[in-house]
Amino acid sequence: MITRQISVFAENxxxxxxxxxxxxxxxxxxxxxxxxxxxxxxxxxxxxxxDPDRAFKALTREGVMxxxxxxxxxxxxxxxxxxxxxxxxxxKENININNAYGFVLESWKTAVFVLDVDQKEKTVExxxxxxxxxxxxxxxxxxEPFHYIKY
Amino acid sequence: MYWEKEIEAMPxxxxxxLQLSRLKETLNRAKASTHYREKFNExxxxxxxxxxxxxLGSIPLTTKDDLREHWPYGFLSVPKDDLVRMHSSSGTxxxxxxxxxxxxxxxxWADLIARCMYMAGVRRSDVFQNMMTYGLxxxxxxxxxxxxxxxxxxxxxxxxxxKRQIQLMRDFDTTTIHIIPSYALHLxxxxxxxxxxxxxxxxxxxxxxxxxxxxxxxxxxxxxLYGLKAFNSYGLSEMNGPGVAFECPFQNGLHLWxxxxxxxxxxxxxxxxxxxxxxxxLVLTTLTREGMPILRYRTKDLTRVxxxxxxxxxxxxxxxxxxxxxxxxxIIKGVNIxxxxxxxxxxxxxxxxRNFQIILExxxxxxxxxxxxxxxKEYFDGDILHLERLQRRIVEELKSDILITPKVELVEPxxxxxxEGKAQRVIDNRKE
Numbered sequence: 111m112i113t114r115q116i117s118v119f120a121e122n123x124x125x126x127x128x129x130x131x132x133x134x135x136x137x138x139x140x141x142x143x144x145x146x147x148x149x150x151x152x153x154x155x156x157x158x159x160x161d162p163d164r165a166f167k168a169l170t171r172e173g174v175m176x177x178x179x180x181x182x183x184x185x186x187x188x189x190x191x192x193x194x195x196x197x198x199x200x201x202k203e204n205i206n207i208n209n210a211y212g213f214v215l216e217s218w219k220t221a222v223f224v225l226d227v228d229q230k231e232k233t234v235e236x237x238x239x240x241x242x243x244x245x246x247x248x249x250x251x252x253x254e255p256f257h258y259i260k261y
Numbered sequence: 262m263y264w265e266k267e268i269e270a271m272p273x274x275x276x277x278x279l280q281l282s283r284l285k286e287t288l289n290r291a292k293a294s295t296h297y298r299e300k301f302n303e304x305x306x307x308x309x310x311x312x313x314x315x316x317l318g319s320i321p322l323t324t325k326d327d328l329r330e331h332w333p334y335g336f337l338s339v340p341k342d343d344l345v346r347m348h349s350s351s352g353t354x355x356x357x358x359x360x361x362x363x364x365x366x367x368x369x370w371a372d373l374i375a376r377c378m379y380m381a382g383v384r385r386s387d388v389f390q391n392m393m394t395y396g397l398x399x400x401x402x403x404x405x406x407x408x409x410x411x412x413x414x415x416x417x418x419x420x421x422x423x424k425r426q427i428q429l430m431r432d433f434d435t436t437t438i439h440i441i442p443s444y445a446l447h448l449x450x451x452x453x454x455x456x457x458x459x460x461x462x463x464x465x466x467x468x469x470x471x472x473x474x475x476x477x478x479x480x481x482x483x484x485x486l487y488g489l490k491a492f493n494s495y496g497l498s499e500m501n502g503p504g505v506a507f508e509c510p511f512q513n514g515l516h517l518w519x520x521x522x523x524x525x526x527x528x529x530x531x532x533x534x535x536x537x538x539x540x541x542x543l544v545l546t547t548l549t550r551e552g553m554p555i556l557r558y559r560t561k562d563l564t565r566v567x568x569x570x571x572x573x574x575x576x577x578x579x580x581x582x583x584x585x586x587x588x589x590x591x592i593i594k595g596v597n598i599x600x601x602x603x604x605x606x607x608x609x610x611x612x613x614x615r616n617f618q619i620i621l622e623x624x625x626x627x628x629x630x631x632x633x634x635x636x637x638k639e640y641f642d643g644d645i646l647h648l649e650r651l652q653r654r655i656v657e658e659l660k661s662d663i664l665i666t667p668k669v670e671l672v673e674p675x676x677x678x679x680x681e682g683k684a685q686r687v688i689d690n691r692k693e
Contacts, residue, residue, distance in 0.1 A: 174673070179642070
């Protein structure tokens with residue numbers, strides 16, 4: 111259950127992110143999650159989108175330096191200790207996390223934690239055994255709109 | 262006020278006769294080198310046939326490329342055992358231009374520096390703090406030997422560590438400094454931070470500004486900030502280093518020591534000599550060098566000969582402060598850098614894309630070199646750590662090559678101008 115993350119190189123200056131989101135908006139690509147890692151003069155924008163292949167093509171066609179990478183999207187409980195359950199499990203198996211970020215799926219119910227790890231197959235196996243649900247690209251793209259606020 | 266009056270104020274006619282006899286000696290010595298033997302044979306030139314100084318024009322010019330091509334020993338006129346020192350031009354590695362000296366060369370050079378320092382007013386009672394790099398760079402050791410010859414107390418401080426520099430000045434009553442002009446301006450900010458006023462709290466009288474062209478405005482600024490007299494020093498490692506031309510107390514042009522160097526001003530395009538007083542490229546011939554005579558060397562520096570005699574009484578003609586370069590050499594913090602060096606180094610580093618750009622900025626009194634580098638598309642794997650590693654590597658590799666620590670900015674492929682010319686590759690935002 112592997113999904114794909116798009117990483118985009120961006121100079122640390124006004125308009126860099128707008129350029130990327132502009133392309134994705136024109137292509138009607140939905141962004142499900144994003145994080146930005148910044149160094150002094152440049153950064154990397156990580157994106158989880160509903161159609162990574164199309165997004166990647168559109169970005170590179172416009173001259174954006176981008177790359178695709180396999181990541182694992184794990185469904186966790188959106189409640190205290192939800193993320194801890196996952197990270198303790200990875201720690202026990204001595205799995206190192208290179209990068210990670212999360213987003214809420216349904217407030218106070220479920221969230222998704224995106225993991226970039228070295229041992230992807232092993233991680234998937236371990237998580238399966240422990241009963242974690244993982245989402246692939248199709249599952250991510252068909253996710254219902256997020257409910258950020260629940261009345 | 263003269264170090265050697267009979268030479269410094271020698272009547273022109275005598276000086277020119279001295280030049281001619283020294284030129285003949287130099288040509289005969291040069292004949293012993295691989296490079297000039299080949300050149301003389303090519304044009305069937307016989308040094309003994311030289312009738313006047315003007316005849317020198319029939320000898321081909323020598324360029325930095327010639328020096329590189331015959332690296333390291335192709336210009337030697339003496340056996341290697343006779344050499345006592347080598348120096349190398351700043352900022353280049355690999356096939357840097359190397360200059361070798363015999364003991365007599367070193368002594369002659371020291372004498373020239375002593376002449377310059379004495380002319381400015383330095384005496385035995387002075388304390389001289391030499392704030393130039395000691396090592397392959399000629400500015401450090403060159404002045405060091407000259408100052409000892411004058412009999413001043415020399416503090417071989419070297420570069421950097423501003424607080425210690427100021428401490429040395431205060432502890433040992435430094436009267437004279439040799440400093441890169443941009444560093445002199447920068448050092449003043451440290452004085453301010455330490456709440457020390459160089460005008461009141463030091464005994465500084467003279468500053469020798471070298472290794473970097475600077476404007477009259479910069480000189481006046483340094484004189485005002487420090488309360489001293491600042492003198493412009495000109496030289497290049499191929500012609501020993503400092504001590505080629507120097508300002509006298511009238512501070513109006515630099516006396517070029519014509520008993521040691523023969524000067525011509527040529528049109529950099531046609532390579533023809535220009536009438537006296539016109540601006541062009543300075544071409545120099547060593548007249549006393551034993552180890553490695555260099556004939557008609559293209560300095561790539563633009564200047565002109567100033568008309569008329571100098572009120573100081575010296576008969577050696579004056580050149581104007583250097584106006585610029587005929588090539589794309591950059592001078593940053595006293596270090597000579599060619600964009601091609603940066604390019605070569607960058608292209609050796611995996612992950613570096615096709616284009617780059619050098620931006621020079623002046624922040625306060627400090628010069629910064631920013632190198633914008635395109636990242637190769639294939640190198641980008643989304644990992645910011647890899648990019649940071651690439652950035653660090655570029656900084657380290659450039660630093661080891663050009664001796665300046667640049668700020669490196671990584672940019673996307675195909676975002677920088679593709680041109681080869683200096684105009685696109687280099688943006689110099691340093692304003693006076």
